[in-house]
Each structure stands twice: as structure tokens, then as C-alpha cells.
Amino acid sequence: MTVIEDSALAEVTRPAVEDLLYLEAELLDDWELDTWLTLYTDDAHYEIPCTDDPGGTGQTSLMLIHDNRMRMASRVERLNSRKAHREYPHSNLRHLVTNVRLLGVEDGELRVRASFLVNRCRAGRETTYTGRFDYRLVLQSGELRIKHKRVTLDMTVLRPASDVAVIL
Amino acid sequence: MTLLEERPSSTLSTGSRCVDEDIDGMRFRVHRDAMTSEDVFREEIEKIFAHSWLYVGHESEIPEPGDYVRRPVAGRPIFMVRGAKSGRVNVFHNTCTHRGAVVCRRDKGNSKVFQCFYHAWTFDSEGKLVGVPGKDAYDDQLDMDALGLGRVAKVESYRGFVFCSFDPDIVDLTTYLAGAREYLDLVVDAMDGDVQIVPGTNEYGMQANWKLLVENSIDGYHAASTHDTYFKYLVSLGTDLSIGVKGHTKDLGNGHAVLEYLAPWGRPIARWEPIFGEEAKPEIDALRQRLVDKHGPERAGRMCDVNRNMLIYPNLIINDIMAVTVRTFMPTSPTSMTVTAWEAAPGDELPEVRQRRLDSFLTFLGPGGFATPDDIEALESCQQGFASGGIEWNDISRGMNREPEATDEEQMRAFWRRWAEQMDGGR
Ligand code: FES
Numbered sequence: 188m189t190v191i192e193d194s195a196l197a198e199v200t201r202p203a204v205e206d207l208l209y210l211e212a213e214l215l216d217d218w219e220l221d222t223w224l225t226l227y228t229d230d231a232h233y234e235i236p237c238t239d240d241p242g243g244t245g246q247t248s249l250m251l252i253h254d255n256r257m258r259m260a261s262r263v264e265r266l267n268s269r270k271a272h273r274e275y276p277h278s279n280l281r282h283l284v285t286n287v288r289l290l291g292v293e294d295g296e297l298r299v300r301a302s303f304l305v306n307r308c309r310a311g312r313e314t315t316y317t318g319r320f321d322y323r324l325v326l327q328s329g330e331l332r333i334k335h336k337r338v339t340l341d342m343t344v345l346r347p348a349s350d351v352a353v354i355l
Numbered sequence: 356m357t358l359l360e361e362r363p364s365s366t367l368s369t370g371s372r373c374v375d376e377d378i379d380g381m382r383f384r385v386h387r388d389a390m391t392s393e394d395v396f397r398e399e400i401e402k403i404f405a406h407s408w409l410y411v412g413h414e415s416e417i418p419e420p421g422d423y424v425r426r427p428v429a430g431r432p433i434f435m436v437r438g439a440k441s442g443r444v445n446v447f448h449n450t451c452t453h454r455g456a457v458v459c460r461r462d463k464g465n466s467k468v469f470q471c472f473y474h475a476w477t478f479d480s481e482g483k484l485v486g487v488p489g490k491d492a493y494d495d496q497l498d499m500d501a502l503g504l505g506r507v508a509k510v511e512s513y514r515g516f517v518f519c520s521f522d523p524d525i526v527d528l529t530t531y532l533a534g535a536r537e538y539l540d541l542v543v544d545a546m547d548g549d550v551q552i553v554p555g556t557n558e559y560g561m562q563a564n565w566k567l568l569v570e571n572s573i574d575g576y577h578a579a580s581t582h583d584t585y586f587k588y589l590v591s592l593g594t595d596l597s598i599g600v601k602g603h604t605k606d607l608g609n610g611h612a613v614l615e616y617l618a619p620w621g622r623p624i625a626r627w628e629p630i631f632g633e634e635a636k637p638e639i640d641a642l643r644q645r646l647v648d649k650h651g652p653e654r655a656g657r658m659c660d661v662n663r664n665m666l667i668y669p670n671l672i673i674n675d676i677m678a679v680t681v682r683t684f685m686p687t688s689p690t691s692m693t694v695t696a697w698e699a700a701p702g703d704e705l706p707e708v709r710q711r712r713l714d715s716f717l718t719f720l721g722p723g724g725f726a727t728p729d730d731i732e733a734l735e736s737c738q739q740g741f742a743s744g745g746i747e748w749n750d751i752s753r754g755m756n757r758e759p760e761a762t763d764e765e766q767m768r769a770f771w772r773r774w775a776e777q778m779d780g781g782r
Pocket residue numbers: 451452453454455456471472473474475476
């Protein structure tokens with residue numbers, strides 16, 4: 188099974204990966220968070236290390252975000268409610284994803300790297316997040332799905348952005 | 356009624372002008388000038404931040420000789436280094452004695468020497484000037500001993516927590532900490548004396564006066580309303596909320612204060628809740644038993660079951676809740692601040708327990724947590740409200756009629772009383 192999936196994964200093209208990444212960007216910009224979750228596998232992770240510890244992992248470091256699929260769903264539920272005060276009303280978001288590169292298949296996962304710039308406008312204030320996305324993608328019933336997304340921020344401190352209440 | 360009519364500012368200094376306590380009338384008010392005025396902000400830098408003990412870092416961050424961390428304290432660049440010869444914690448002003456450049460240019464690392472890149476003067480980890488290129492130009496008159504790095508006037512540590520003060524005449528740290536010592540002891544003893552700062556720092560900020568974060572960090576009143584989504588999250592995991600947020604608040608002297616309470620969330624030391632998973636139960640129960648054996652049921656109960664949100668005046672928060680956070684902040688203007696927060700954990704924690712602790716922290720705390728962003732929103736919202744004018748005073752009277760409970764505001768009044776005293780010129 189793994190062999191077949193590995194070879195199928197190895198045949199995934201960059202446009203196919205870009206389609207997935209651009210779809211994710213659009214869903215996040217449109218605050219279609221329930222649909223966004225469906226792009227992820229049931230054992231997915233979404234994580235952001237601290238600005239001073241870009242190599243940090245959720246096993247040993249304090250992170251900014253270290254969500255398993257369950258916490259991802261809780262995050263979505265929170266953001267969909269009207270009680271996530273920092274994001275009610277929601278920010279206007281624009282995810283720009285670029286420099287997409289396929290790094291090959293490893294342990295049944297397609298490694299993908301991309302650069303991003305996320306603009307967040309809210310209540311007269313505009314902030315920008317910039318950095319790198321590292322994805323691990325898998326094929327699920329023939330569909331490309333995200334198993335792991337790691338966001339490494341370029342900012343040396345989280346100012347003036349002040350928080351990561353939005354999904355990057 | 357304007358402030359001028361009510362209290363002629365010419366006759367009152369800032370503290371008395373801004374903090375108005377009427378014990379018989381059970382009314383405690385803080386004038387919003389304290390949060391908006393440029394003059395008050397400048398006065399705070401001189402009267403408060405130049406004359407308090409301020410948190411620098413934790414000794415566990417620099418275990419080896421030559422280990423250092425660089426960070427601002429009260430907005431001034433300083434660095435803390437473990438002396439390679441003495442083994443002691445040195446805290447230096449981060450500026451070259453030649454013509455000023457910063458000599459420590461990385462956030463952390465290990466180094467036996469700190470060389471200023473500008474003209475290459477070199478200092479050792481004890482601050483001594485050990486190298487000057489082209490010394491012949493000084494005809495052997497250069498007083499190398501006098502040109503060592505500037506030490507911050509006072510440096511002391513309490514159970515691993517390193518503080519400094521720019522005031523050479525300040526009382527010693529132990530005296531200063533007053534009633535806060537007992538609470539620091541609870542945090543440290545619950546970790547068997549082995550407190551470590553976990554790698555990774557939350558460095559964020561907000562557009563709000565720094566004293567709003569003092570209030571918010573020890574405010575039990577806002578938990579249910581502001582953090583509704585967090586409590587919903589706990590419920591979704593099977594946590595029983597009926598325990599509520601129950602406890603009391605206390606003035607610990609010298610402006611320090613604590614909010615002590617029972618809450619529904621789990622604590623890695625040592626109160627199991629579904630959030631930790633069934634498999635963790637025996638471990639957490641065993642940890643509790645060890646503390647009971649060592650400290651007796653009463654003190655162990657305080658360590659394991661009771662949450663502590665503690666303010667160490669003026670700008671250090673140690674919250675021992677679903678995880679332990681050490682948080683300090685500094686105003687950059689009357690309406691903005693920078694915040695730096697770390698996570699503390701016992702050094703010898705099992706990897707699975709550490710993992711759960713780290714996750715537990717993140718669900719509530721930090722700029723990506725399920726609660727902290729909403730606190731940021733609340734404080735910025737207050738600051739925006741102040742700009743509206745029309746209302747001059749904040750009301751901080753909650754619980755003046757009773758033995759202060761967890762949702763009361765006595766702990767904030769403790770802060771404000773000391774703030775007023777210092778702003779009136781008291782040291
Ligand atoms: S300023 Fe440091 S050597 Fe000149």
C-alpha cells in the first residue's frame with residue numbers, strides 16, 4: 188500500500204500542490220474555516236514555533252501554536268463563535284502563497300515548502316505576517332490532504348502584530 | 356465635573372491626584388490620566404522603574420559559565436551572563452565603555468569574552484576590560500580596571516529568579532518581596548526546587564497602558580465573561596465547570612498581590628482533568644502523593660489544587676494556573692507596551708508530562724492561545740474607551756465591603772496604593 192501511495196505521491200505535480208495551497212489561502216481569507224478543516228487529515232497538526240526559537244517543537248519548547256486535529260477543530264469553533272473577541276468582527280485577511288517547491292516524498296509524505304505573506308486588516312490597523320510554510324501532504328482516496336503545516340515566522344518578535352489569533 | 360474643579364492638581368502630586376480611596380464610602384477610583392498622560396508615563400519611568408526590583412531572567416537560562424541572555428529591562432538594553440571565573444550571575448549595562456556600542460549582540464549564547472565590534476575592545480564574562488587594540492596610543496595610562504563593563508547597581512536572585520535594580524539604595528530583594536516570597540516558594544517547592552525556563556519566548560505587545568495588564572493578569576472577575584470560549588473548550592473535553600472560580604485575593608505588601616482560587620482546569624502539578632488523558636492519571640496522582648508526603652496535606656493541597664495569579668510589583672506576573680507562566684512587560688508610551696512571557700517547568704519532568712504541560716499552557720495562554728488574544732482585545736478596548744473622554748475615573752471598588760473574594764479587586768487596589776505612594780515621591 189505504502190509503495191503505491193509513495194509512487195502516486197511522487198507523481199503529484201507542482202500545479203496540483205499549488206491548487207491545494209491556493210484553495211487553503213482562499214478558504215482562510217473567506218473565513219470558510221469548517222471547509223478549511225476538511226483539507227486536513229484526521230491526524231493533522233498545525234504549529235507555529237516562537238519567534239526566538241524557530242527550530243522549536245511542541246515536545247520540548249514553548250510554541251505559539253501547537254494544535255492537533257482536535258485543537259484545530261476547537262480553534263475553528265472558537266473563531267466561528269462571536270465570543271473570540273480578538274476576532275469578532277473578523278479581520279480582513281489576505282494570504283499570499285508563493286515560491287512553492289516540492290522537496291520529495293519521505294515516509295509516505297510529500298514535503299512542500301512555500302513562502303507566505305499574510306496581511307491582516309482590522310479596525311483601522313494593518314499588520315503583516317511573513318515567513319515560510321512547511322507542509323507534509325498525503326494522498327487520501329486519491330485526494331491531496333494536509334497532514335502537517337508548520338509556520339516559521341520571519342519576524343523576530345510578534346510586534347506590532349501582537350498575536351496570532353488568526354489562522355496563518 | 357472636571358478634575359481641576361474637584362482636586363486642584365497644583366496642590367497634589369500625581370499619586371494622590373490619580374488614586375482616590377474612600378474607605379468609609381467604600382469607593383476606590385483611579386483617574387484615567389494614569390493610563391493616558393505623557394507626563395505620568397515619564398514620571399513612572401523615573402519614580403517607579405528606576406526604583407524597583409525588576410525581573411531580569413531565571414538562573415536556569417544560564418546554567419554554564421559564559422552562558423548569557425540579552426534583553427531589555429525597563430527598556431534599557433542589558434545582559435545577564437554567568438561569570439566564567441566566579442560562576443556568579445552578572446548583569447551588565449549593554450554598552451561599551453569606549454564610545455557606547457552594545458557589546459552583547461545576540462539574544463543568547465555562550466562566550467568567554469564580549470568583543471565590541473566597533474573598535475574591538477574586549478571584555479570578559481566578569482565585565483573586566485581585557486583587550487584594547489593599539490594600547491600604545493594611551494601611553495600605558497589607560498585605566499583598564501576602571502573601564503570594565505557597567506554593572507547594574509543591584510542584582511540579587513530569589514530561588515533562581517534574578518532581579519536587578521537601577522537604584523543602589525533600594526532595600527534588599529528578600530525584604531522587597533515581602534509576602535510574595537511565600538507564594539514564590541509554593542511554585543518553586545512544587546517543582547522540588549528545580550525550576551527551568553522552557554525554550555521559546557512569547558514576545559508580543561499591545562496598544563494599551565501597561566497597568567491594564569497588571570490589573571488583567573490578576574483579575575478573576577473577567578474570566579467567565581471574557582474567556583467564555585476557553586470554558587466551552589474545557590467542557591468539550593469533559594471538564595466539569597461546576598467547581599467555578601472560587602477563592603480570595605490578597606495584598607502581599609509593597610504593591611505585590613495575589614489571587615488564589617480553585618478553578619475547573621487541570622494542573623500538571625497535580626490535578627488531573629480529562630484534558631490530560633486517562634493514561635496520565637496515575638502519574639499525576641503519584642506526583643500529588645509525593646508532595647503530600649513531603650509537605651503535608653495542607654501545603655501540598657495548596658500546591659496541587661490552588662491556582663495563583665501573582666503580581667510582583669511593578670511588572671512581573673507569575674501565574675501558576677494550567678501551566679506556569681512568567682511574564683514581564685514594559686510601557687513604550689502611555690498607550691503601548693511590550694510583553695515578554697516564558698514558561699516555567701520542573702527540570703526533571705517526564706517527557707509525556709512535559710508535553711501535556713506545554714499543550715495545557717497553549718490552550719489558554721500566549722498570543723496564539725484560546726484566551727490571551729481576547730485579553731489583548733479587552734485591554735486595547737479599554738484604552739480606546741479612555742480616549743473617548745467624558746468619563747474620568749475607573750472604578751476599582753469591588754469587594755471593599757467584604758473579605759475579598761476571587762472576583763474582587765483588592766489585589767488591584769494593593770498595586771494602585773503602592774503606585775500612588777511611589778508617584779508621590781515615596782521610595
Ligand atoms: S565603542 Fe566599543 S570599542 Fe569603540
